[in-house]
Amino acid sequence: MDLTLDGVGTRLGGRWVVDGIDATPPAGHLTGLLGPNGAGKTTLLRLIAGLLPPEKGGVLVEDGTPVHHLPRKGRAQRIALLEQESTSTVPLTVREVVSLGRIPYRSLWGTDPDEAAVDRALVSARADHLAERAWSSLSGGERQRVQIARALAQEPELLLLDEPTNHLDVSAQLSLLAFVRDLGTTTVAALHDLNLAAAFCEHVLVLSDGHLAAAGHPADVLRPDLLREVYGVEADILVHPRTGRPVIAFHEPAGPS
Ligand SMILES: Nc1ncnc2c1ncn2[C@@H]1O[C@H](COP(=O)(O)OP(=O)(O)OP(=O)(O)O)[C@@H](O)[C@H]1O
Numbered sequence: 398m399d400l401t402l403d404g405v406g407t408r409l410g411g412r413w414v415v416d417g418i419d420a421t422p423p424a425g426h427l428t429g430l431l432g433p434n435g436a437g438k439t440t441l442l443r444l445i446a447g448l449l450p451p452e453k454g455g456v457l458v459e460d461g462t463p464v465h466h467l468p469r470k471g472r473a474q475r476i477a478l479l480e481q482e483s484t485s486t487v488p489l490t491v492r493e494v495v496s497l498g499r500i501p502y503r504s505l506w507g508t509d510p511d512e513a514a515v516d517r518a519l520v521s522a523r524a525d526h527l528a529e530r531a532w533s534s535l536s537g538g539e540r541q542r543v544q545i546a547r548a549l550a551q552e553p554e555l556l557l558l559d560e561p562t563n564h565l566d567v568s569a570q571l572s573l574l575a576f577v578r579d580l581g582t583t584t585v586a587a588l589h590d591l592n593l594a595a596a597f598c599e600h601v602l603v604l605s606d607g608h609l610a611a612a613g614h615p616a617d618v619l620r621p622d623l624l625r626e627v628y629g630v631e632a633d634i635l636v637h638p639r640t641g642r643p644v645i646a647f648h649e650p651a652g653p654s
Contacts, residue, residue: 398475398554398583399424401461404454405444406607415440416607417454422585422600427578429594429615430587432604433628438587439481441604442557445585446478458555473501477553479544481560491535491543492528495519498550514550521576522546537564545573558586562593595619595643603627616643 402420406413415437422428430438443449445456447464456464464472477498487494495518499509519525522545527535535543541564548556556577562570570590574597577584585602588594594601595615603611603618605627611618624632624645635644 399459400445400555400583400585401457402441402445402454403457405441405451405456406453407440407444407449407451409440414607415444415604418602418604418609419454420602420609420612422583422602424583425581426599427574427584427586427597429598429601430585430604431589431591431594431601432610435606436604437607438604439559442478442559442585442587445555446476446557447472448478470501474551475553476555476557477548477551478557479548479559479561481563487532489532490528491524491530491532491546492519494532494543495524495528495546495550498547501551514552518546518550521549523572538566538569541565542569542573554582556580556582556584558584560587560589562588562590591619591624591645595645596637596640619643619645 400422402418404417404419406416406418408414418441430441432438440449444451445464447456447467450465458464458467464476492515495515498518499514502511503509516525519528522542524542524546527539527543532543541561545561558577561573565573570593574593577586578597598615600613601615601618602609603623610627611623619634621632621634624630631648633646633648635646637644
């Protein structure tokens with residue numbers, strides 16, 4: 398799905414927490430949404446999902462339709478948002494949680510035109526072995542995997558992920574991002590791990606205090622001066638010996654001599 402952020406912004410608590418973002422995440426690719434805590438990443442994902450109306454500018458899809466003008470059911474079929482926190486107490490099995498992703502497709506009689514979608518999503522997210530487990534009994538990492546499966550069951554054209562690697566071990570982080578990168582679906586993922594973003598994203602957007610500080614290919618954007626300016630950290634940028642992607646080597650600032 399083509400996606401354009403056209404000067405989008407909104408206030409929360411009287412403050413512009415997303416303030417005039419212009420960006421075009423490349424269609425069919427993984428875009429990393431970066432920035433320090435409180436920079437506005439979650440708020441921007443909610444604006445892109447059409448869950449929050451913009452107070453200025455807009456989020457345009459395809460031929461320029463504002464996302465919040467899409468009919469609710471169509472929006473739910475085409476855009477999946479995986480939010481950061483998920484409640485742990487619902488008395489559902491994993492399969493039932495993943496089936497929630499199919500609600501936008503159900504007919505008036507509650508039948509799903511593609512019953513196999515849940516199984517495909519469970520397999521893709523490597524959560525099929527958990528299918529009959531109680532949701533409330535899962536670990537944080539297992540829960541994250543199941544939430545990914547729920548988003549995939551929705552078969553969205555635009556996938557929005559808020560810190561999808563949270564709670565995942567390193568192997569699961571790498572396989573999840575490789576999987577999402579190779580989906581061919583326009584995906585925007587808020588990420589805190591800059592090295593994962595550098596390794597897997599085609600494009601990154603760096604937010605700072607609600608503004609867009611930089612956008613582009615990770616190799617062009619993730620430079621020492623940008624990291625100093627936005628995150629207040631010192632780093633050297635190396636080149637990955639196998640992939641040629643940037644590797645960020647953080648270091649402590651020099652102390653007084
Ligand atoms: N409902 C709200 N009312 C007032 N302020 C809010 C509200 N929700 C978020 N904020 C503020 O908006 C700013 C941006 O929050 P947001 O959650 O979008 O940041 P973030 O970049 O996702 O942060 P993090 O990396 O910590 O998850 C923060 O300063 C936050 O405190």
